[in-house]
Amino acid sequence: MSGLIPQHFVENLLDRIDLAELIGSRITLKKAGANYKACCPFHDEKTPSFNVRPDKGFYHCFGCGAHGDAIAFLQEYENLSFTEAVESLAAHLGLDVPYDESAKASMRKSQSLTGALEQAKDFYRQCLKQHPSASLARDYLQHRGVDAETAERFAVGYAPPEGDALVRHVDKDTLEALISVKAVTDRYERPRDLFRNRLMFPIRNSRGRTVAFGGRTLGDDKAKYINSPE
Numbered sequence: 353m354s355g356l357i358p359q360h361f362v363e364n365l366l367d368r369i370d371l372a373e374l375i376g377s378r379i380t381l382k383k384a385g386a387n388y389k390a391c392c393p394f395h396d397e398k399t400p401s402f403n404v405r406p407d408k409g410f411y412h413c414f415g416c417g418a419h420g421d422a423i424a425f426l427q428e429y430e431n432l433s434f435t436e437a438v439e440s441l442a443a444h445l446g447l448d449v450p451y452d453e454s455a456k457a458s459m460r461k462s463q464s465l466t467g468a469l470e471q472a473k474d475f476y477r478q479c480l481k482q483h484p485s486a487s488l489a490r491d492y493l494q495h496r497g498v499d500a501e502t503a504e505r506f507a508v509g510y511a512p513p514e515g516d517a518l519v520r521h522v523d524k525d526t527l528e529a530l531i532s533v534k535a536v537t538d539r540y541e542r543p544r545d546l547f548r549n550r551l552m553f554p555i556r557n558s559r560g561r562t563v564a565f566g567g568r569t570l571g572d573d574k575a576k577y578i579n580s581p582e
């Protein structure tokens with residue numbers, strides 16, 4: 353990932369950021385000579401073994417071994433990806449991240465994939481509520497003790513039986529993205545929904561974005577569960 357952002361920009365950020373200020377705005381630091389001490393935010397402790405060395409640009413915990421620079425701290429503390437941590441630091445310093453062209457293209461691609469999966473998720477949710485054949489799915493959930501509120505919280509949905517319901521619902525770009533993650537198959541003459549007459553469970557990443565689907569059949573398909581393969 354770090355190859356997507358020029359290394360000199362990353363180094364420039366790390367040179368300019370005040371590590372004590374960055375960390376000190378998130379946890380309480382106590383000055384100890386040229387350094388700072390704190391109770392470690394990454395493990396449970398009562399006596400401070402977390403050290404910040406602004407002159408060297410790193411932190412180190414003698415308790416749990418947590419160690420790194422400003423970017424690593426943001427990644428760990430705020431659960432960010434490398435790129436997001438760089439974005440955050442750059443914004444703090446009022447700088448724009450100079451992505452190279454291939455990075456821009458790959459970000460656009462991943463945004464459009466996530467966007468397509470989110471659209472599919474919303475479509476399936478809507479179908480669970482409104483599709484004429486969804487009563488079987490709702491009965492199944494009720495039978496398994498899943499109430500409407502829980503279904504909503506986990507974004508459970510319903511894939512209609514037609515075989516092209518999702519295909520017809522989305523625009524051309526979204527369709528292409530869904531084909532590339534194989535939630536829609538193009539092995540036949542026309543694109544077809546991978547999931548038909550299934551209860552749909554979005555599989556989410558640690559940041560809550562839909563990255564794939566699992567679908568449980570409501571009919572007598574041989575495959576009780578299938579996942580979108582990509």
Ligand code: ZN
Pocket residue numbers: 392393394395402413414415416417418
């Ligand atoms: Zn620690």
